[in-house]
Amino acid sequence: MNVNFSKIAVVGAGAMGRGIAQMAAQAGSEVLLVDSMPGAAERGLAALAEQWDKLHAKGRLDAAERDGLVSRIRAVTTMQELAACDLVIEAIIEDLEVKRQLFRELETIVAPTAVLATNTSSLSVTAIARALQHPGRCAGFHFFNPVPLMKVVEVVAGFKTEPEVCTRLADYAGQMGHKAVQARDTPGFIVNHAGRGYGTEALRIVGEGVADFATVDRILKDQAGFRLGPFELLDLTGLDVSHPVMESIYHQYYEEPRFRPSVITAQRLAAGALGRKTGEGFYRYPDGAMQQAP
Ligand code: NAI
Numbered sequence: 475m476n477v478n479f480s481k482i483a484v485v486g487a488g489a490m491g492r493g494i495a496q497m498a499a500q501a502g503s504e505v506l507l508v509d510s511m512p513g514a515a516e517r518g519l520a521a522l523a524e525q526w527d528k529l530h531a532k533g534r535l536d537a538a539e540r541d542g543l544v545s546r547i548r549a550v551t552t553m554q555e556l557a558a559c560d561l562v563i564e565a566i567i568e569d570l571e572v573k574r575q576l577f578r579e580l581e582t583i584v585a586p587t588a589v590l591a592t593n594t595s596s597l598s599v600t601a602i603a604r605a606l607q608h609p610g611r612c613a614g615f616h617f618f619n620p621v622p623l624m625k626v627v628e629v630v631a632g633f634k635t636e637p638e639v640c641t642r643l644a645d646y647a648g649q650m651g652h653k654a655v656q657a658r659d660t661p662g663f664i665v666n667h668a669g670r671g672y673g674t675e676a677l678r679i680v681g682e683g684v685a686d687f688a689t690v691d692r693i694l695k696d697q698a699g700f701r702l703g704p705f706e707l708l709d710l711t712g713l714d715v716s717h718p719v720m721e722s723i724y725h726q727y728y729e730e731p732r733f734r735p736s737v738i739t740a741q742r743l744a745a746g747a748l749g750r751k752t753g754e755g756f757y758r759y760p761d762g763a764m765q766q767a768p
Pocket of ligand 1: 509
């Protein structure tokens with residue numbers, strides 16, 4: 475298969491990294507998955523294999539296709555093993571210094587021609603790329619959760635990103651079955667910038683006592699046609715991811731009041747009620763089924 479990047483690595487085997495690795499393997503790339511938490515990459519791989527087994531059982535993937543996918547993806551434990559990759563996609567914690575440190579390290583390992591992409595939701599691609607000797611090779615490649623279902627990818631050019639890097643990433647998104655949208659490097663890019671209106675305003679509605687969160691979700695789904703209400707979306711993403719994104723966009727826009735994060739999410743984050751991943755968010759998830767919290 476003539477795929478744009480033949481050997482790629484995904485760093486971070488969490489919700490996003492797994493999904494990105496899945497799409498890359500399905501596009502025909504050989505994929506390495508790595509995570510700093512011992513066992514996380516292996517668990518990610520096992521979850522993907524299980525998913526492909528289910529698709530096979532449903533007749534949506536034949537045995538050869540499933541075996542091909544499983545053989546194309548591998549968990550590795552050291553960064554040195556990424557040396558031959560022509561693309562590395564980073565999907566680790568949303569922290570500028572941690573991402574910069576990773577990119578600095580990656581540049582000492584991969585070839586000078588390798589593309590280094592970040593799945594950051596809100597951080598400046600330009601600021602991440604600043605860690606590199608060759609910032610032109612770095613771009614934002616921003617997927618949405620859950621990756622296999624959300625078919626849009628923002629391709630974000632930082633200040634020094636070479637246009638060819640964005641073109642190659644956009645082509646590759648197409649090979650993954652996704653649609654690339656070019657965005658300028660601004661806080662939150664397109665979707666998370668627009669999403670402030672959806673999430674932050676919904677939190678204000680609840681904070682001001684206009685309606686409860688379940689009503690807001692129901693109305694926005696029934697009347698405005700959204701697939702998920704803003705509180706369902708916060709539960710899906712997890713407040714450990716989405717609250718820092720709110721803070722990051724707010725600060726990058728010099729404390730613009732319309733982007734101010736909410737104490738409601740700050741408090742829930744402090745309590746560890748992160749969403750689906752902890753079994754309790756705005757709703758409760760005892761068996762993975764969504765129920766309203768009392
Ligand atoms: P997650 O918490 O599910 O996974 C992050 C993984 O990265 C964890 O397994 C962690 O062990 C690993 N990790 C942390 N630091 C590392 C390091 N230095 N080296 C290697 N591995 C490291 O997070 P999630 O949700 O997958 O998010 C990852 C990135 O994707 C973040 O930048 C986030 O803002 C972005 N993003 C998240 C979306 C979401 O809805 N969850 C949507 C779009 C982007």
